[in-house]
Amino acid sequence: MEIMENIITGVKDGNGASVRSLTEEALKMNIPAVDILNKGYVAGMNIIGELFKNNEIFIPEVLISAKAMKAGMEIIRPLLAESNIRPVGKVIIGTVRGDLHDIGKNIVAMLLEGAGFEIIDLGADIAKEKFLEALEKEEANIIGMSALLTTTMTYMKEVIQTIESANFRKKVAVMIGGAPVTQAFADEIKADGYAPDAASAVDLAKSLLGRD
Amino acid sequence: MNPKERIKTSLEHRIPDRIPVDFAGTTVTGIHVTCVSTLRKHYGLEMRPVKVYEPYQMLGEIEEDLAECIGIDTIALPAPKTIFGFRNENWTEFRTPWGQDVLVSEHFKTVQDINGDLFIYPEGDTDAPPSGQMPSNGFFFDTIIRQEPIDDDNLNPEDNLEEFEPLTKEDLEYYKNEAERLKDSDKAVVGGIGGTAFGDIALVPAPFLKHPKGIREITEWYISTLKRQDYLHEVFQKQCEVALANLEKFHDIVGDILDVLFVCGTDFGTQRSSFCSTDMFDSLYKPYYMKINNWIHKNTTWKTFKHSCGAVENFMSHFIDAGFDIINPLQCSAVGMNPQHLKEKYGDRLVFWGGGIETQNTLSFGTPKQVREEVLKRCEIFSANGGFIFSSVHNVQPQTPKENLVAMIDAVREFNGRKFI
Numbered sequence: 001m002e003i004m005e006n007i008i009t010g011v012k013d014g015n016g017a018s019v020r021s022l023t024e025e026a027l028k029m030n031i032p033a034v035d036i037l038n039k040g041y042v043a044g045m046n047i048i049g050e051l052f053k054n055n056e057i058f059i060p061e062v063l064i065s066a067k068a069m070k071a072g073m074e075i076i077r078p079l080l081a082e083s084n085i086r087p088v089g090k091v092i093i094g095t096v097r098g099d100l101h102d103i104g105k106n107i108v109a110m111l112l113e114g115a116g117f118e119i120i121d122l123g124a125d126i127a128k129e130k131f132l133e134a135l136e137k138e139e140a141n142i143i144g145m146s147a148l149l150t151t152t153m154t155y156m157k158e159v160i161q162t163i164e165s166a167n168f169r170k171k172v173a174v175m176i177g178g179a180p181v182t183q184a185f186a187d188e189i190k191a192d193g194y195a196p197d198a199a200s201a202v203d204l205a206k207s208l209l210g211r212d
Numbered sequence: 213m214n215p216k217e218r219i220k221t222s223l224e225h226r227i228p229d230r231i232p233v234d235f236a237g238t239t240v241t242g243i244h245v246t247c248v249s250t251l252r253k254h255y256g257l258e259m260r261p262v263k264v265y266e267p268y269q270m271l272g273e274i275e276e277d278l279a280e281c282i283g284i285d286t287i288a289l290p291a292p293k294t295i296f297g298f299r300n301e302n303w304t305e306f307r308t309p310w311g312q313d314v315l316v317s318e319h320f321k322t323v324q325d326i327n328g329d330l331f332i333y334p335e336g337d338t339d340a341p342p343s344g345q346m347p348s349n350g351f352f353f354d355t356i357i358r359q360e361p362i363d364d365d366n367l368n369p370e371d372n373l374e375e376f377e378p379l380t381k382e383d384l385e386y387y388k389n390e391a392e393r394l395k396d397s398d399k400a401v402v403g404g405i406g407g408t409a410f411g412d413i414a415l416v417p418a419p420f421l422k423h424p425k426g427i428r429e430i431t432e433w434y435i436s437t438l439k440r441q442d443y444l445h446e447v448f449q450k451q452c453e454v455a456l457a458n459l460e461k462f463h464d465i466v467g468d469i470l471d472v473l474f475v476c477g478t479d480f481g482t483q484r485s486s487f488c489s490t491d492m493f494d495s496l497y498k499p500y501y502m503k504i505n506n507w508i509h510k511n512t513t514w515k516t517f518k519h520s521c522g523a524v525e526n527f528m529s530h531f532i533d534a535g536f537d538i539i540n541p542l543q544c545s546a547v548g549m550n551p552q553h554l555k556e557k558y559g560d561r562l563v564f565w566g567g568g569i570e571t572q573n574t575l576s577f578g579t580p581k582q583v584r585e586e587v588l589k590r591c592e593i594f595s596a597n598g599g600f601i602f603s604s605v606h607n608v609q610p611q612t613p614k615e616n617l618v619a620m621i622d623a624v625r626e627f628n629g630r631k632f633i
Contacts, residue, residue, distance in 0.1 A: 014438075058485065058486060058487055058488050058489060059482070059487055059488075060434040060435055060437050060438045060487070060488065061438065063431055063434055064435055064438060064439065067435070097347070098348075098349040099347070099350070100345060100347060100350075100354035103430060103431070150571070150572060150576040150609045150611070151350070151351055151610055151611050180572040180573065182573070197482075197483070197484050197485065
């Protein structure tokens with residue numbers, strides 16, 4: 001469908017105004033919101049994710065595409081909720097306590113949203129109690145933690161222990177990332193997965209849900 | 213060879229009597245104030261509050277007695293003001309949130325909220341909104357984003373130029389005093405004047421300004437590198453003009469007392485990739501770096517220092533073309549940053565300043581044995597044919613085990629003893 005191709009192009013080019021007007025046009029054509037999401041935004045962000053993974057585009061391009069997608073999402077989000085459309089999965093995400101760095105975490109959240117996940121973004125400097133609180137409130141499949149500092153990454157272990165003590169560990173997968181974080185560290189603290197970059201984080205999230 | 217000769221020999225890609233060492237010569241080769249104190253204690257030096265010369269990353273001053281224990285060959289000529297826009301003067305005692313007594317500038321004004329987070333004010337002015345925040349269990353500040361709504365139709369490049377001003381009479385006086393202090397130093401003098409880094413994302417939010425205007429939010433800045441290139445060119449063009457005029461005045465005062473000028477800390481690399489393509493580097497940044505570096509090479513004896521974290525192997529030839537003499541910090545844990553490959557491909561054209569030990573992993577979390585092995589290996593690779601100044605990959609982080617710090621220092625000494633004596 002031509003309009004879907006145009007939405008995909010709008011997302012790829014980071015043209016928020018175009019995505020917004022095309023979305024409105026598509027809705028007038030009675031195209032379901034879920035199709036606009038999956039065949040338009042997700043398809044566009046999928047291309048962006050691949051190009052980013054292959055170093056053909058960089059963070060600024062991802063940011064403008066995510067911003068364009070968000071412009072459209074504002075229109076269709078209430079419609080998705082009304083029609084009870086379930087997201088691919090729900091991810092609680094945050095940068096851990098003591099760490100205010102959130103760019104990496106935000107890019108992961110954008111790409112996950114672009115892959116059809118619902119994101120509960122707790123922000124930065126998030127204490128273990130807050131992660132637990134969000135987990136109790138939301139039926140999330142995944143918790144994503146980020147840290148940029150060698151002094152804060154160790155806090156991820158405390159979060160996992162807190163989740164475990166509250167008997168949530170088997171209900172939720174834990175994925176981690178951030179500059180100093182490694183697979184060895186993820187293994188050590190018993191996280192379910194580690195992603196070295198934002199595009200791989202999407203693949204990881206899908207595989208944790210058994211959707212890859 | 214004295215320390216200055218040692219560094220200068222290495223900067224000329226010749227082999228000095230031993231590998232030169234820098235710590236605290238710049239704000240990207242520093243040691244966190246906690247670790248400075250740890251080292252003072254280890255070496256049995258007088259225990260007194262350490263000065264925090266760089267309040268953003270809480271870097272501690274390395275006084276002459278400790279510098280001698282570590283074997284440091286550099287000395288800093290700091291910019292007149294810190295990243296929070298105040299001068300380091302009239303040192304006063306301060307107890308950090310982690311309970312360490314340190315010395316800070318009298319303008320280091322903070323307030324603690326009920327969560328224990330510490331907020332710091334630009335220019336020490338508590339009437340302005342705070343520009344930095346240290347979480348209650350943190351060890352450094354991060355900038356607070358103060359972005360006013362962006363109106364694309366009415367963006368004015370002047371708003372992003374507020375911080376790029378001609379050096380003031382006070383600044384020039386400061387440099388005269390610094391020149392006097394450093395003129396007979398037998399160490400290599402490393403300095404910076406600020407305003408020569410284009411688009412450094414740490415400086416975009418302007419933690420030194422009371423009420424920053426223009427584009428100050430990090431995401432918006434990165435978006436601007438694609439969507440508002442004309443605006444950025446205008447900012448960089450005017451910033452460059454101011455910087456060149458300032459360099460001239462600075463040079464008139466410090467002349468050959470300075471050996472190395474810290475030009476730029478703009479990071480182009482991430483752990484596995486980069487923030488932009490090399491084509492964008494060439495079109496958006498390189499023209500201005502070339503103007504700065506060309507002026508320096510034409511008019512001074514200084515070598516130019518470029519810092520960029522991350523995976524920047526493919527940027528190296530572009531840094532060379534832009535006229536940089538020195539690259540730091542050589543984050544070899546990032547993708548494509550193989551030490552041997554870097555040395556073979558670029559080592560004859562770029563001086564490697566750093567790269568001696570990884571701070572993200574080995575130094576912070578390894579064993580002393582692993583630290584020793586990594587330092588010895590890096591020294592072996594990077595010191596061939598000169599062109600290497602030992603330092604860690606970026607600042608030494610808080611909570612680094614003492615044994616690892618000592619293992620690092622001892623390993624450099626061991627290598628030098630083995631190789632050069």
